[in-house]
Amino acid sequence: TSALIHLIIFNVFFKLFNLSFNSNLLIFGASFNFIFAFILGTAGSMVYNFSINRNITFSAKHTSASRQAPKYLIVYALSIGFNFIISIIILNLLGSETTLNANIASLAGIIAAIPVSFLGSLFWTFKKRKATQ
Known part of the structure; x- marks a missing residue:
């Protein structure tokens, strides 16, 4: 579901930016539109992921969220x-x-970063x- 959240946010902003800006500025071979939409999609999925991972996936309420959050940010930054x-x-x-190629690239990155x-x-x-015993 995190990948879906990322892709929905990514697509909304990728389309919006492509309608608003005709960016020829390339950074690492990608347009500003792609990169900015990528960042926003990632931010949205990051908040969702922390909550789901802490509360459901790892049931990690044994430590405070304020202690886990910095570690999570480091792991997520690497990811x-x-x-x-x-x-x-x-x-x-x-x-x-194109929109299709941008989605294929984004999804490939998400899949590769899951581990x-x-x-x-x-x-x-x-x-x-x-x-402790």
Whole structure:
């Protein structure tokens, strides 16, 4: 569901920016429109992810959210960086920056980054404490 949230937000802003701006400014081979929509989609999914992972996936209420949040931001930053690199590589390989190609690139990045995010969350951010005897 996090990927779906990312893609919905990404598409809304990608379309909106493409209607509002004809950006020829390329950063890492991608338009400003792609990058800004990517950032907004990521921010929306990040908030959702933290809540779901803390409360449901890892049931990690044993530690305060204020202690988990900085760790989560570090793990998520690494995951986003990996996601972004993969997305840009795929987007450049696909050629033109159409809506379909932008979505394929974004989805490929999300899929590639899932293990980074999951493992970081499992083994560090939401790590369960060992029971003391």
